[in-house]
Amino acid sequence: MGKIELLRNRWVVFAHDVLWVPVAITVAYWIRFNLGVLPDALTQEYLYFIAVAVPAHAISFWIFGCYRGVWRFASIPDLVRIFWAGSSGLLLTLLGLFVFIRLNEIPRSVMLLYPLLLIGGVGGARILYRSVRDHGLRPTLEQRKHALIVGAGRAGEMLVRDLRRHGPFFPIGFVDDNPLKLGQEVHGVRVRGRIDDLPTLVESFGIDIVLIAIPSANRAVMDRIVDLCNEANVEFRTLPSIEELADGRAEASRLRPVTVGDLLGREANTLDNAVVDKLVTDHCVMVTGGGGSIGSELCRQVAMHKPSKLVVVDNSEFNLYRIEMELLTRFPGVETHAVIGDIRNAALIENLFSTFKPSLVFHAAAYKHVPILEENPCQGVENNVLGTKIVADAAVRHDAARFVLISTDKTVNPTSVMSRPSVSRSCTARISGEPAPRSSSPRVSAMCWPRAGRWCRCSRSRFATADR
Numbered sequence: 001m002g003k004i005e006l007l008r009n010r011w012v013v014f015a016h017d018v019l020w021v022p023v024a025i026t027v028a029y030w031i032r033f034n035l036g037v038l039p040d041a042l043t044q045e046y047l048y049f050i051a052v053a054v055p056a057h058a059i060s061f062w063i064f065g066c067y068r069g070v071w072r073f074a075s076i077p078d079l080v081r082i083f084w085a086g087s088s089g090l091l092l093t094l095l096g097l098f099v100f101i102r103l104n105e106i107p108r109s110v111m112l113l114y115p116l117l118l119i120g121g122v123g124g125a126r127i128l129y130r131s132v133r134d135h136g137l138r139p140t141l142e143q144r145k146h147a148l149i150v151g152a153g154r155a156g157e158m159l160v161r162d163l164r165r166h167g168p169f170f171p172i173g174f175v176d177d178n179p180l181k182l183g184q185e186v187h188g189v190r191v192r193g194r195i196d197d198l199p200t201l202v203e204s205f206g207i208d209i210v211l212i213a214i215p216s217a218n219r220a221v222m223d224r225i226v227d228l229c230n231e232a233n234v235e236f237r238t239l240p241s242i243e244e245l246a247d248g249r250a251e252a253s254r255l256r257p258v259t260v261g262d263l264l265g266r267e268a269n270t271l272d273n274a275v276v277d278k279l280v281t282d283h284c285v286m287v288t289g290g291g292g293s294i295g296s297e298l299c300r301q302v303a304m305h306k307p308s309k310l311v312v313v314d315n316s317e318f319n320l321y322r323i324e325m326e327l328l329t330r331f332p333g334v335e336t337h338a339v340i341g342d343i344r345n346a347a348l349i350e351n352l353f354s355t356f357k358p359s360l361v362f363h364a365a366a367y368k369h370v371p372i373l374e375e376n377p378c379q380g381v382e383n384n385v386l387g388t389k390i391v392a393d394a395a396v397r398h399d400a401a402r403f404v405l406i407s408t409d410k411t412v413n414p415t416s417v418m419s420r421p422s423v424s425r426s427c428t429a430r431i432s433g434e435p436a437p438r439s440s441s442p443r444v445s446a447m448c449w450p451r452a453g454r455w456c457r458c459s460r461s462r463f464a465t466a467d468r
Contacts, residue, residue: 017061032107175192175193282307288363290320295364363405
């Protein structure tokens, strides 16, 4: 059935092309005689003309395979094939007319006009069909998100071409830092400004999404674009990098959210699972601030390594409930204890260490938002310094093997109480160097404090902002 349908379609296309021959000749005569009636004296030569031209062009169309092209995807190669087929048919027609009637009474203007009309009709029908199908298959303008494309290079050209055919977004314009491209158009889409103009253009044209079409962009370029998109409060996606685009095709289906790897400019670091297993597997682990963005991710990572117990401490009932439900669902084999409480409550912390005796403590219960803490310095010191002291002292008294402080020493210039050296040094020195009263050991066997600002999934990090 498929072969029959294919043959039928080919014969329909072939018949269409051949029928254009008498139409083109007739229109050429009509134009030649100023849109008037053909003189009776030329009727016989006109019929000879059609009788010779139809088989001549039928042969040329068949030889050049004009019927093989799929109209839905008609392109430049199809038009080139039609041009050569029409030119060859013209030569055969002239040869035939010379043999039969020595080209007598055949207007030279008709000989020039009819091949142009024929090629235009045969090729134009294909282009028109493709245009109608493309516009008919895609959603209407109102149903599609308005998109601004960053980068008017080769990738941007392929992307906008794909979007205009059947993409889910409607391209409104480009932004590109090449001054030679400003004001130019790519497939009818104008380069409307530089990349720094992105926030202004988003507001002016009601842009719903920004599409980054620069596969060769380095970290600095991606950082800049992401910052501008966040400033404009607009959704954004990107094409994969050059390494990922092995076939070089930039299509709407390949657009994806910006990932940590895009902003890092390198692959994200991975854990040494063998080492982590030795620290976590079959040991009791406590995570303070376990309902927060950092603490909850720590809980997930710890649970994957099958601790004997996982104690999650947080002062937010909702956050604690959310991470507890997730852990119970994803890791039913891990004994999870969700404890609501404040790390500044020394009695509670002492009771938790006495009950569970954790060997590994991740202390992530800290305020980390610099602007808010600048307005509330006393609460910041009370929670981040005194609360950390309470947890660290308890870890020392109960011989925890390791204590990991997720540092509140932010990776910014020391301009606030959160990052002032005197505050952060007093906290970390007390934790790492001073033994707690009545301690059975001089100190916890190992302590470390990775900076919270380095955590890619922290709710205050630029990477989480990019995800949103």
